[in-house]
Amino acid sequence: MSSEPLRKDEIQGQIVHVYDGIEEADNALPHWWLATFFGAILFAVFYWMFHQSFAVADYPHEAYTKARLAAMEKGGPVTDEDLIALSEDVPMVASGKAIFMKECTKCHGTKAEGKEGPNLTDEFWIHGGAPSEIFKTISDGTPKGMPNWGPKMGKGATKQVAAYVLTLRNTNVAGKAPQGDKWVAPTE
C-alpha cells in the first residue's frame, strides 16, 4: 500500500488502497444485493422457527406417515368375488396380461409355465390359490423372491394382474413341475 495520495476514478470513485498496482475503490453495496442478503437471513430465521421451534409444518417423515395412513383408508378390502368378476371382464384381463407380459415373464415365463418362479398354469399354489390369496401374493410379495408389486403398480393394476392369473389356472402349460399345495375351489 503506497503512502501517496490516492486518485479518484471516474467510474469507480475514490481509490482507498493500492496493492501491487491493484487499485481498490469502496463503493456502496447495491440495494438489491442487500435485500437478498437480509431477505435470506430473515427467511432462514422464520423457516427455522416454523419447522423446528413451533413444528407448524411437517417434516418429510411426518408428512409421509400421514400420506400412507390416508392411502390405507381408501378402497375396501379385496374379495374373492371381486376378483372372479374381474377375471371375466375382457378389457381388464387384457390390461392385466399386458402388465404380466412386461413385468412377470422374467421369472414366470412367457406362457406362465414357470422359470425361477413357479408354474402358474397348474392347480398347485405355494401361497394359496384363492383369488384373494393370489392377489395378496402379488401385492405383498413373498420372502422367497416374489417382489411386492402392490405399492409399485397400485391396487388397481395388481387386481388386473390377479384377474389375468386367474384365467391361467388349470390351463396346464408344460413347464416347471408343480409346487405347493393343490387348490380346490370351495363348493357352495
Place this chain on the structure above:
Amino acid sequence: MSESQKTTIVYNDKITRQFIAASVVFGIVGMLVGAWAALQLAFWPANITEYFSFGRIRPLHTNAVIFAFVGNMIFAGVYYSTQRLLKVRLPSDLLGAIHFWGWQLIIVAAAITLPLGITQSKEYAELEWPIDIAIAGIWLVFAYNFFWMLKRRNEKQLYVALWFYIASIVTVTVLHVVNSMAIPVGLFKSYSVFGGVQDALVQWWYGHNAVAFFLTTPVLGIMYYFIPKVSNRPVFSYRLSIIHFWALVFIYIWAGPHHLLNTALPDWAQTLGMIFSLMLWAPSWGGMLNGLLTLRGAWDQLRTDPILKFFAAGVTFYGMATFEGPLLSIKAVSSLAHYTDWIIGHVHAGALGWNGFMAAGMFYWLVPRLYGTKLYNKEAANLHFYIGTFGILLYVVSMWVAGITQGLMWRAELPEGGLQYPNFLETLLELRLMYWMRLVGGTLYLCGFILMAWNLIMTAKSGKAVDGTTEVATVGLPPEKNRKSWKELIIAQPMQVSVVVLLIAAAAGFTTSLASSAMLVTFVVAAVLIIVFQSLKEGRKGPSWHSIIEGRAAFFTVLVVVAVLIGGVAEIVPSIIAGPSAMRSTTNVPYTALELEGRDVYLAEGCYNCHSQMIRPFTWEVARYGAPSTPEESVFDHPFQWGSKRTGPDLAREGPIKSAAWHYEHMLDPRASSKGSNMPPYPHLAKKTIDFSKTEGKMRGMRFVGVPYTALEVQAAEVSANEQAMTIVQELKETANVDIAPNTKLVALIAYLKRLGNPPIVEVASNETASEEPTTEETK
C-alpha cells in the same frame, strides 16, 4: 523514506510455471477420463476390464479435475500473486520444489490406486490412508511456504485475495484431517472412524466444503488479483469484500447437510443445511458482483480481449452455479433433483464454467508474462472461448433435461396409487440421448482446452523464462508506532458484540426447548450482521478495526479459524456424542464375516457411484424401494454407503427381493436380466478370490471403531466366512446349476447384497452380548 536505499526482489516464478504446466497436463488427463466416464454411461462396452469400469473411473475423474487440475492451478495463482502482493520472494526454493513434486507424486499415486480399487469410498476423499497422510504433509508444506511469506512480508496490509488464501489453507487442513480419520487394517485398506449418520454428516461437511474452500475461495482470491490486473480497473468495493468474505467463510461451513435432505439425517441438521445454503446466495453473489463490477469502464475490452472474456464468463457461471445451489438446497426442490443428473449438471456449471474458465483466463495472461513474450495466437484463444462456452451449455442443458425428466418419472404416480413407471430401467433409457449430448458437450470443452495447451506451449517456446522483480525501500516491516496489542483488538467493540451474542446463542442451544434453538440461529445471524456493521461504521474515525486486523496476519488467521470452526462444531459434535449410544441401543446386528468382505467388494468396485442405499420418505419412493431407510440400518456402516446418485436403483432393501441366482447372472451379464442397462459387467468377481484369513483383522478394525463384534466372532471369522460362502455356493448350484468357488469375490458380494434390508432377527440380545464383553466389574 525517499532515500534511495532500495532493494530489488526477484520472485520465484519457476514454481508458477511448473504448476501451470502440471495443471494443463492433468486438466487434459482429468477431462479425458471424464469424457470416458460419460461415454460409459451412454455406451456400456466402454467399461474395459475391472480396472476401468465406471465405479473406478468416476473417482479418478473427480479426483483428477479437483485436486490435480484445479489444485495445481490454485498453487500457480497463489504463489504468483502472494509473492507480489506481499513484495517478498518465496523464502525457500527447496520447500517450493517439495510442494510441487510432492503434489505430483500424490496425483500419480491416486492415478494408480483408484483403478486398482484401493479406495475409502468417500466421495472426493477416496484416497487410502497412506496417500491421505502424504496429502496432509504436502499441504502443510504449502501452508508453511505461505505463512512464511506472510511473516516476512514487505507490505503491511493484506489485500482481500490473501484473506481468501488464508481461509482456504486453514479450512482445507481441518476438513481433510477430520474426514480422513480412519483405522488402517492393511497397507491399502482402512475403515472410517465415523459410521452411518455420523459419517454422512462428516463426509458431506467435507464434501461440500471441498467445493467451498478448494474450488471456490482460492479461486475467488485469484479473481481478486487477476481481474483488476488484466482489466487495469479498480476493484469495485472494499466494503463488499469485507462483508462477503466473512459471510462466506462463516456460512459456507454449515451448508453440508443440504446433500442429505429428506434422508435419515436428523431433521434439525437438515434444516440447518437448507437455511444456511439459502443464506449463502447473497455472499456468493457478492463475490460475483465485485468481479463483474470491477469491469465497469472496461466492457469494451471484452470484445477484443479473450482473457477478459474468460474471466467475465467464469464469474458469470459462478453466479449461476451459486444461485442454482441454494435453489437445489430447498427441501422440495431437492426431493426432485437429488440422485439425478441435475446435480451433475450443477457441478459442471461450476467446474467447467467457473474453475475451467478462470484457469484459462489466468493461464493466457500469465504464460506470456512468465516467458517475456506475447500470446502466440489470440484467435485460437477466442475460438477456445466459444467452443468451451458452447460445450458447457450443451453439457449443462442436457443434464438439466436428463435430471428433471428422470426425477419426474420416478415420482409419477397413478391416480389409484402405484407408479406410472415401475421399471427403473424405463426411466434410465429415457435419458440415453441426453447422455450422448453430454458427451458431445464435454468433448467440445476438452477440445478447447487442448487448443489452449497448444497455444500456451507455442507461447512459451516463443519466449524465454523470466522471473518478475520488484523494488522495496526497506526490507522487512518497520516497527509500528502505537501498535495495538492483540488484547486491545480482542476487546474491541466488534469482538465484544460478537462474543456476547454467540455466548447467548450457545447458551440457548444447550437448553432443550425448541424455542431456544430458534434463538440460537437468530443470534448467530445477528452476530454476523453486527460484526459486519461494526467493522464498517468504525471506518469514519481513524483506521477501522477491520483495517487494523488486515495488517495483523496472525490475528486475522485466528479469527478465520474461529469463524470456520463454529459451524462445523455445532453440526458435527452432537452426532459424534450420540454415536456410541446409537450403536449400543440399536437392534441392528453387525455384518457377518462374509458380508463384511462382500461389502468391501462393493466399496472397491465403487458401486456407491451409481447406487444409493437411502430410501427417502415419499410415497413414490417407498412404492419403488420399500419403507424409508432408518438411521439404525446404517449404524454399523464404516463408511456409510447412502450414495448421492442413482444411475441404477436404490439397493437399501434389495436383499429379500432378488435371489442369489439372479445376482449371479446379473453380475456376469447385467443385460441378461435387465435389458438396456448401462451397468458394467463384473465377470472378474467370479474368478478373483478373497483371503478369508485376513477377515479377522478387518473385523478387529471394525471393532476398534465401535462395531460390537464379540471376541468369539472375530476369532471365528475365517470359519464363519467359509461356512456362509458354502451355503451360497450350494444355493447357486441348486437353483441355477452354477459351479463357483466359495472364496470368490462374487459369493461374498452376493452375501452382502442379500443382507441389505434383510437383517437377521435378533433373539435375546441383552444378556448374551454382556457376557462376551468383560464388564468393568470383572476386570477389577
